Structures are given as C-alpha cells and as structure tokens.
Amino acid sequence: MARVMITCPETHTPIYTGLNFDWFSFESIEFCELPLHCPNCGMDHEWRKEEAFLVADGGEG
Numbered sequence: 001m002a003r004v005m006i007t008c009p010e011t012h013t014p015i016y017t018g019l020n021f022d023w024f025s026f027e028s029i030e031f032c033e034l035p036l037h038c039p040n041c042g043m044d045h046e047w048r049k050e051e052a053f054l055v056a057d058g059g060e061g
C-alpha cells in the first residue's frame with residue numbers, strides 16, 4: 001500500500017490525506033474533489049486525484 005499525498009498550496013509541503021491505496025487501485029479509482037484539513041497551514045484544501053501522488057509507506061505491498 002502507498003500513502004496518498006497532496007501538496008499544500010500554502011506551505012508547498014506534502015500532506016498525508018489519510019488514504020492508502022495500492023498503485024493499481026489508485027490508477028483505476030474515480031473520485032471527486034475531497035476536503036482535507038491541512039495540519040501544515042490549518043486550512044481546508046479541496047483536492048482531486050490529479051493533484052495527488054503516492055508515497056510508499058514502507059510496509060508490505
């Protein structure tokens with residue numbers, strides 16, 4: 001599994017969205033804009049799949 005991350009538009013730092021996908025599932029899934037409370041700047045960011053990127057979490061799979 002990998003962590004779904006976005007980049008905070010205020011601080012330009014990666015934020016973990018709280019979602020985990022394997023790479024194949026992430027490619028095939030569809031979802032609309034999701035709100036995320038950002039721990040870096042304290043604001044809520046709407047994000048979409050196109051903005052997201054996956055980071056391996058170091059676990060198996």
Ligand SMILES: [Zn+2]
Pocket residue numbers: 008009010011038039040041042043045
């Ligand atoms: Zn932010």
